[in-house]
Amino acid sequence: MTHVEPAEHDLPTVEGNAGLAPRGERPWWRDAVVYQVYPRSFSDSDGDGLGDIRGIRDRLAHLVDLGVDAVWLSPFYPSPLLDGGYDVADPRDVDPRLGTVDELRGLTEDCHRLGLKIFVDIVPNHFSWDHEWFQAAKATAPGSPEWSRFHAVRGKGADGTEPPNDWQSAFGGPAWSPIEGHPGWWYLHIFDASQPDVNWDNPEIHADYEKTLRFWFDMGVDGFRIDVAHGLVKEPGYPDAGTAPGFDEVLAGAPQEYSPMWDQPGVHDIWREWRRVADGYSPDRAYVGEAWVSTPERQADYTRPDELHTTFNFHFLKTWWAAERIREVVGLSLLASAAVGAPCTWVLSNHDVWRPVTRFAPHLRDGTLDLAEGRRRALALSLVSLGLPGSAYLYQGEELGLPEVLDIADGDRQDPTFFRTQGENKGRDGCRIPIPWSGSSAPYGFTTGTPHLPMPEGWEPLTVEAQKADPASTFHVYKRALAVRRAREAMGDGLMRWLDLGDDDVVAFERPGDEPVTVVLNVADADRIVAVDGEILVECGGVARQADGVLVLPPSSAAWIG
Ligand code: NOJ
Ligand code: MG
Numbered sequence: 001m002t003h004v005e006p007a008e009h010d011l012p013t014v015e016g017n018a019g020l021a022p023r024g025e026r027p028w029w030r031d032a033v034v035y036q037v038y039p040r041s042f043s044d045s046d047g048d049g050l051g052d053i054r055g056i057r058d059r060l061a062h063l064v065d066l067g068v069d070a071v072w073l074s075p076f077y078p079s080p081l082l083d084g085g086y087d088v089a090d091p092r093d094v095d096p097r098l099g100t101v102d103e104l105r106g107l108t109e110d111c112h113r114l115g116l117k118i119f120v121d122i123v124p125n126h127f128s129w130d131h132e133w134f135q136a137a138k139a140t141a142p143g144s145p146e147w148s149r150f151h152a153v154r155g156k157g158a159d160g161t162e163p164p165n166d167w168q169s170a171f172g173g174p175a176w177s178p179i180e181g182h183p184g185w186w187y188l189h190i191f192d193a194s195q196p197d198v199n200w201d202n203p204e205i206h207a208d209y210e211k212t213l214r215f216w217f218d219m220g221v222d223g224f225r226i227d228v229a230h231g232l233v234k235e236p237g238y239p240d241a242g243t244a245p246g247f248d249e250v251l252a253g254a255p256q257e258y259s260p261m262w263d264q265p266g267v268h269d270i271w272r273e274w275r276r277v278a279d280g281y282s283p284d285r286a287y288v289g290e291a292w293v294s295t296p297e298r299q300a301d302y303t304r305p306d307e308l309h310t311t312f313n314f315h316f317l318k319t320w321w322a323a324e325r326i327r328e329v330v331g332l333s334l335l336a337s338a339a340v341g342a343p344c345t346w347v348l349s350n351h352d353v354w355r356p357v358t359r360f361a362p363h364l365r366d367g368t369l370d371l372a373e374g375r376r377r378a379l380a381l382s383l384v385s386l387g388l389p390g391s392a393y394l395y396q397g398e399e400l401g402l403p404e405v406l407d408i409a410d411g412d413r414q415d416p417t418f419f420r421t422q423g424e425n426k427g428r429d430g431c432r433i434p435i436p437w438s439g440s441s442a443p444y445g446f447t448t449g450t451p452h453l454p455m456p457e458g459w460e461p462l463t464v465e466a467q468k469a470d471p472a473s474t475f476h477v478y479k480r481a482l483a484v485r486r487a488r489e490a491m492g493d494g495l496m497r498w499l500d501l502g503d504d505d506v507v508a509f510e511r512p513g514d515e516p517v518t519v520v521l522n523v524a525d526a527d528r529i530v531a532v533d534g535e536i537l538v539e540c541g542g543v544a545r546q547a548d549g550v551l552v553l554p555p556s557s558a559a560w561i562g
Helices: 053-059 062-065 103-115 132-138 205-217 248-252 267-279 295-299 321-339 369-386 418-419 464-468 475-487
Strands: 015-016 035-039 069-071 118-120 153-154 176-178 185-188 221-227 284-287 346-347 389-396 495-498 506-511 518-523 528-530 538-541 551-553 557-561
Touching: 015 321, 053 062, 053 103, 062 475, 062 538, 103 118, 103 205, 118 205, 185 389, 205 267, 295 321, 321 369, 321 495, 321 506, 369 389, 369 475, 369 506, 369 518, 369 538, 369 557, 464 475, 475 538, 506 528, 518 551, 551 557
Parallel strands: 035 069, 035 389, 069 118, 118 221, 221 284, 346 389
Antiparallel strands: 015 495, 153 185, 176 185, 495 506, 506 518, 518 557, 528 551, 538 557
């Protein structure tokens, strides 16, 4: 039993979702810890240097050992790979380099046998330019039924030689490209030119995506991760965006302003339609939406009861190493999601952002990054995120404490951001380096061939093999935390109560219940001593109890006490 004495001056506040059925009786997606697999960089079974479905099946034991509840697969669809597979040429098939539909069915069955749920990615804002519908459009003139599935718009000026408006692609450069053979006409792509936006005013698009949802639901997948859920609907008439913040500015925290490209009210009708599809299936299917909007309240709009089940909480992902910011973003997130009855989600990492070890690493005097400190901070923050009410996401390699790989030769880069900004923005390849499984040098058991992105030297201590053998490794901290999370009813969705342990640099909260758990984090660069009774269930950074009973939190440490 935990006994906590909060400071008298500060009444604890309770946040989160109250009145839930016990875990196991409520929907699984309210509590799930979901592990993101980026298939081409997870595990390669056939030596072609690209991870594949067989490779994932061969390595599922790692996820079971780690103790996650679900797997989310980033796109595995046929694709020219001009945006890491988010340029989908056929959403109801598997890239032959990665496997077959039968193999995907086999993976789904394996997951279910092992007690794992499985999410797959769906990309409803755009197709690849290799998709048969875009190929068909290109064979016709703008104005055709084929072009009405996309946004084909006349350019500005008498001869239309200027793009229709000032919209910028999220990857840099204009969001419009000329339609070959039809001077004066342009098509819209809010990402790469190889990703033409589909037109959601066209009922064929609705019908086709419903077909895709049903195709994979019928095969048995448990849910979809929905790409750019805030991007599908564009303001009619395509008005200039003017000073409205672009995708990257919202990512950087720009305040909410009206944008004709993003977060348009019409997207919510689509999510209501999709929710009805999911609700027709049993057992429970779920959606997690990717919506980079600028406030937790706008994000919560996507998880109203008749819309998406969950969304990624990117406000938490964007937090920095400061106790007051962590408290603020957690509080605002819980408040906004509880207002619509949705579970919060906690995300620190994915295939689009710098790995947290590098993000949280402070600069040393000589200008280099202190990755050891970054690793301590990232891990400590993970114990916070896994301890908060709701569902949580881990991106492959996060459980190994992998750093961002910064020194990739320009010639090896794949991210369209790199090309569309003429190398100014290096892009996201550094968090997509294949997983080191074993051995002492690259490619560390990922492949018997040449990995599609080069793997660095020096990763021997980071391999799965090395970390499993070392009880003090990052992997084992995650594994212990996930085991406690599973064993304790207080964890997962529900309520939390802030605790004031008398020190601003210590973030502390309790998960109430028959067996309550207290989560503590020290963001200071000196030891902190706190009064929390109970057993240390899991810790990182060297949290220990002294002989006189006080709990010592070293710098950048965290623990669960209960
Ligand atoms: C978000 C995905 O996470 C990202 O990787 C991709 O480039 C864009 N959407 C476009 O699909
Ligand atoms: Mg392969």
